[in-house]
Amino acid sequence: MRLDEESKAFHYAVYAVVGQIPYGKVTSYGHIAYLIGRPKNARQVGSSLKHSEYIVSQLNLEDAGISDLPWWRVILSAGTISKRDSGEYEQARRLQDEKVVVDGMKVDLDDFGWFPDLVDI
């Protein structure tokens, strides 16, 4: 995977926001995209998280305080956990570990946060 400066900035912004989602709360891909100024890039946010382990190590983001990214706190705008091979179940489990109410693949709205304060990244 080749990372030019622009995509590095995109990934960094995504991780910076995701890393600030409070324990026990979740938000959506689209909201992350909106916060970093790329509202049309929700899919890229997901892609970014998918490759986060590799990218974080490539960019030495651990030095910037970004590690153990809480990717499981990012869900669909519909309030459900996104479908994929089977990682969805681990995501549900991790959320329940944080006392987030998960009914099937649907997350309780009380835990669905909107974090406009996170814009300053």
Added chain:
DNA sequence: GACTTGACTCATT
């Protein structure tokens, strides 16, 4: 360098 894929979203039906 063109074509496909995808951890998405929104408007429409």
Added chain:
DNA sequence: GAATGAGCCAAGT
């Protein structure tokens, strides 16, 4: 409400 389809754009092939 649920289902469908078009739009989106960085990564992967």
